[in-house]
Amino acid sequence: MSYLINGKTGNWEVVVGLEVHAQVVSNTKLFSGASTEFGAKPNHQVSLIDAAMPGMLPVINKYCVEQAIKTGVGLNATINLYSVFERKNYFYADLPQGYQISQYKHPIVGEGKIELDLEDGVTREIGIERLHMEQDAGKSIHDHDPKRSFIDLNRSGVCLMEIVSKPDIRSPEEAGAFLRKLRAILRYLGTCDGNMEEGSMRADVNVSVRHPGENLRTRVEVKNVNSMRFVMQAIEVEAERQVSVWESGGEVIQETRLFDVNKGKTRAMRKKEFAHDYRYFPDPDLLPLKLEIEYVNSITSTLPELPDEKKARFVKEHGLSSYDANVLVSDKQKAEYFESVMQYTPKQNQRDRDPKVVVNWVTTNLFGALNAVGKDISESKISAEQLGDLLDLVSDDLISGRIAKDVFDIMFETGRDASDIVKEKGLTQITDIGKIEAIVDKVLLENPDQVNQVRGGNNKAIGWFVGQIMQATDGKANPQLVNKVLREKLN
């Protein structure tokens, strides 16, 4: 399914590359021992290095290097045993050094790839160009004072990974899928919390358009897109803008644009003079970063199971469909929830839980209910153990599937145990054949017309009777038994 813009001069293809800035999970900054904890008072987590006091020297945080290597391995990428920190020079009030320490010619991670699972089971491979480490800048606040900007350097020096994709993305949907997959990988690895709304994952989007088969045309960089939805919107509107520029005889110029969330449009940024003259050069304060292959291997060997591996295992071990497995592994916590429902110690005489039943309840019922109230799996009042107990009540024929849904709703609201709710409300399924026969007799006696219909060959009327009996028992009669008894009595 390809995404094409239908223009006056034919179809246009969208070419997108993403640059994602991912804040590294670490206790301290990339080159100083100041804390990275979120929410501190302004300028309370700033070392003399982060404030660029004269004579201060940066010393690299070993754990940040480890996190970058882990991420590189998770992106199926080459780890460069030799990388170099350079200075990217520019002036801005929240950059006290006057330069950002970054990597340029020699990044720590080279080419890799991410596999996307798109709708209708299609997979697409998106290339990773590189990953490099760099310092974050401080934060400027412009709206507190008419004449002054306020600067908080707490974020200054925090380690970022800039992850650059190849221009392999061809639609807004693919861009969304790329970001979701990347976020899942980062979260599985624990190298970035992936929270776009809080700014720990930010994306710049490079967009160009072309007629299919043409060489690449000029690209535009769209900044300031801080949610998945905005990334997708920005691509859509920017691509359409470019098509209309080309088709009206104009030329798209290489520039940086901002996505205006309120207007749903991109607009050109004020052209800063010499904006792109960063004059990179190797930072004389830092020697090149040389890694031993044994060190890289030791990190690789400690990596957790990643989404693609987990998905393959779910399909193989539990016989799940590719779709169900994708839904589960898209979020580490969801996958863990499913696994804890599956990994229980069976009580005596109990069968193993059926993975397909579990996946249905977890994805449809639980995730559905959580989505409806805008909650996260970590906020679920129903623990994996409790959900498992509910499913056992059904498979042990203690309650019917219909009753289970009602019990589930109460559990979802209150977090109580299924068996308590069943006991308190008297919801236990009626499996006593004598009781069921009595109810069936009563219903048959009250509805002689329908009895005649069934006997006259109208089998649909049996269904009607099942409904009547379920209603008469508040859904508690065991449906299999009801069917059996009905057929016996009506024959």
Next chain:
Amino acid sequence: MSLSHDDVEKIAHLARIKIDDAELETLRTELNNIIGWVEQLSKVDTDGIEPMTSVVGTNLGHRNDSVSEVNLSDKILANAPDRVGDFYAVPKVVE
């Protein structure tokens, strides 16, 4: 390669150094001398020789990921020309 007055002005601007027009010619000559010297160095045949980044034969030192600096806001802000609460205050930056 030889620098023009425009080049010197551009370099000064990028470094945010204010210079008078009267200084332009002196600076241009000095910078050209430096460039000339570097050009002289690049005549040396360095094919197949790895660039040297440091004269010390050690690896990059590192530190562990534990917090060693707690609140230094008083020191950090001590020289700030202007502050509001714990923020630095600077002339308005307009995007």
